[in-house]
Amino acid sequence: MVLGELELVQRSxxxxxxxxxxxxxxxxxxxxxxxxxILRNRADAEDATQEAFIRAYERLxxxxxxxxxxxxxxxxxxxxAKNMLRKRRRPDPQPPPDRIPxxxxxxxxxxxxxxxxxxxxxxPESYRAPLILRYWHEMxxxxxxQVLGLRVGTVKTRLHRGRALVRMxxxxxxxxxxxxx
Amino acid sequence: xMWSSDxxxxxxxxxxxxxxxxxxGLEGLEERVMxxxxxxxxxxxxxxxxxxxxxxxxxxxxxxxxxxxxxxxxGFVLGRMxxxxxxxxSAQAGTLFAVVNPQAHSVAVMxxxxxxxxxxxxxxxxxxxxxxxxxxxxGRYEYAFLVDGKWVGQDPQADEYVRSFGEYASVRYVxxxxxx
Numbered sequence: 001m002v003l004g005e006l007e008l009v010q011r012s013x014x015x016x017x018x019x020x021x022x023x024x025x026x027x028x029x030x031x032x033x034x035x036x037x038i039l040r041n042r043a044d045a046e047d048a049t050q051e052a053f054i055r056a057y058e059r060l061x062x063x064x065x066x067x068x069x070x071x072x073x074x075x076x077x078x079x080x081a082k083n084m085l086r087k088r089r090r091p092d093p094q095p096p097p098d099r100i101p102x103x104x105x106x107x108x109x110x111x112x113x114x115x116x117x118x119x120x121x122x123x124p125e126s127y128r129a130p131l132i133l134r135y136w137h138e139m140x141x142x143x144x145x146q147v148l149g150l151r152v153g154t155v156k157t158r159l160h161r162g163r164a165l166v167r168m169x170x171x172x173x174x175x176x177x178x179x180x181x
Numbered sequence: 182x183m184w185s186s187d188x189x190x191x192x193x194x195x196x197x198x199x200x201x202x203x204x205x206g207l208e209g210l211e212e213r214v215m216x217x218x219x220x221x222x223x224x225x226x227x228x229x230x231x232x233x234x235x236x237x238x239x240x241x242x243x244x245x246x247x248x249x250x251x252x253x254x255x256g257f258v259l260g261r262m263x264x265x266x267x268x269x270x271s272a273q274a275g276t277l278f279a280v281v282n283p284q285a286h287s288v289a290v291m292x293x294x295x296x297x298x299x300x301x302x303x304x305x306x307x308x309x310x311x312x313x314x315x316x317x318x319x320g321r322y323e324y325a326f327l328v329d330g331k332w333v334g335q336d337p338q339a340d341e342y343v344r345s346f347g348e349y350a351s352v353r354y355v356x357x358x359x360x361x
Contacts, residue, residue, distance in 0.1 A: 017296045017297060017298070018215075018296050020214070020218070021212070021215050024211045025211050028207045028211075029203065029204065032203050032207055033196075033199075033200060036199065042206065045203075046203075046206050046207070049207070049210065050213055050214055050217065053214045054217050054218055054221070057214075057218055058218075058221075113198075116195050135189065135193050135196055136193075136196040136197075136199075136200065163188070166188065166192070167188060176188070
């Protein structure tokens with residue numbers, strides 16, 4: 001029998017760890033995405049993902065059952081990731097390349113993909129996080145604002161600026177048409 | 182070259198690839214989370230136990246400063262009250278878990294087989310050898326001991342050890358002929 005989310009949460013509140021394990025299974029990729037949007041480093045994002053689920057379980061009695069669970073969970077995740085970012089002593093790292101490209105294999109589509117990837121991940125965290133929550137998680141502006149602790153107007157501004165910065169980066173690489181300066 | 186109107190689709194493709202690449206690193210996360218939660222629950226701070234039992238909402242500094250001796254007494258009482266009750270153990274041949282510790286007052290084992298809830302070991306003759314026999318289906322099990330509430334992750338009888346989130350845990354292969 002597939003349990004509904006509300007029932008899983010209620011069972012978790014009663015101390016059923018396996019119910020919480022099911023919540024983890026359902027949300028781990030999405031939570032990882034939120035953490036990665038802020039931390040940009042895959043290993044740190046994995047640690048933050050684990051810590052976020054532990055923290056959320058410990059604070060589950062604060063969750064308002066009338067609210068959307070995913071938004072609450074993503075908010076906990078964003079707070080965990082931001083704390084890690086603050087504590088991180090080394091500079092915000094570049095994500096490691098997936099592979100060293102063989103020059104013989106590089107085609108224009110792969111170059112384009114790498115250029116877009118580099119442009120997105122090189123954004124400062126304040127622009128990167130809203131952009132990734134929008135395009136990875138398809139969150140609406142209100143939800144992004146809630147998760148990141150921002151006003152909706154601020155989210156809108158940062159999305160526009162983030163997209164503009166990505167376009168400018170790609171224009172410098174010579175991979176995009178019709179950029180209005 | 183691409184058009185500006187294609188940019189959003191390209192960003193989505195890049196992020197979808199990140200999601201795919203992340204799947205391997207997230208394998209087994211459910212078990213790691215449950216283990217970490219069980220580990221933390223096994224070593225609650227005195228303040229946390231007081232807060233959970235009495236529903237206290239004020240600053241821990243104030244409470245500890247004002248009632249240190251009362252907190253110690255309550256902590257002792259709460260520890261006795263919340264000791265896990267023994268689970269029925271199979272009388273058939275099963276998997277033996279043993280800890281040799283004559284100084285210990287309580288020993289438990291927890292792992293994948295118990296959703297990381299502690300199962301008490303017993304030392305009926307008081308010789309310092311704590312044991313429990315669990316009837317486990319064949320498979321791979323990660324586990325650790327709690328000795329007087331302290332995490333002990335490395336069992337000399339284990340087939341191997343794993344380390345995650347700063348702590349060791351032991352691994353047993355039951356009925357499978359050993360590890361990979």
